[in-house]
Amino acid sequence: MQRIFKDRNHKKVDVVAVEQVSQCRFEDWRMHSLNLSASNWHRLSDHAQLGEISPFKPEHWPYWFIEYFIECVRKFDYSNISHDTNYITFDDLGYSELEEKLTQDNTLLFIFLGLLVASTAAVLLFRYDVIL
Structure with a gap:
């Protein structure tokens, strides 16, 4: 994990949860960036609006929602995602x-x-x- 913090490509990294990994649940462990615009969030989740988690502050989410979010990201069909760069993201202060x-x-x-x-x-x- 220290490698991630030392890497200059990873800025403003917040650790949400740390636990021992007993088995690999992801086929691909590379880091990805996911555009969470409202249209992509609707495709990603059953939730109707991104507003339920905006500003994006996973450190305040209940643990079950973090698990749910990770599962959604894992199963997501990335071929259907919008690659529009004109979206607004949130920093750690909201x-x-x-x-x-x-x-x-x-x-x-x-x-x-x-x-x-x-x-x-x-x-x-x-x-x-x-x-x-």
């Missing part, structure tokens, strides 16, 4: 990549300040009868 990007660029602050200035100007214009 922020989407889009929210993270907007926050880092101070875009949200500029949007808020712009709306504040525009609404203040509108109130002043209406108050002094500049706009009827």
Whole structure:
């Protein structure tokens, strides 16, 4: 397991559960990345919406659901999966990549300040009868 943490390709790795493996349940032990967009989640699980587990925080899932999720991933037909890269994933704090990007660029602050200035100007214009 230490190899995974040392590998620079594996960032923000969270260990959900550790246990001794008595038998191999997977035919292929290579790591895979799975796009959990709503359409793929619907194909992957009986659950109707990804919203039930969003933001993606498996450390808060009950153990039975982790087992269920692993079983779903194991049986999943990957030929039917959408490889669309325009999807939103969640980091370990629950922020989407889009929210993270907007926050880092101070875009949200500029949007808020712009709306504040525009609404203040509108109130002043209406108050002094500049706009009827």
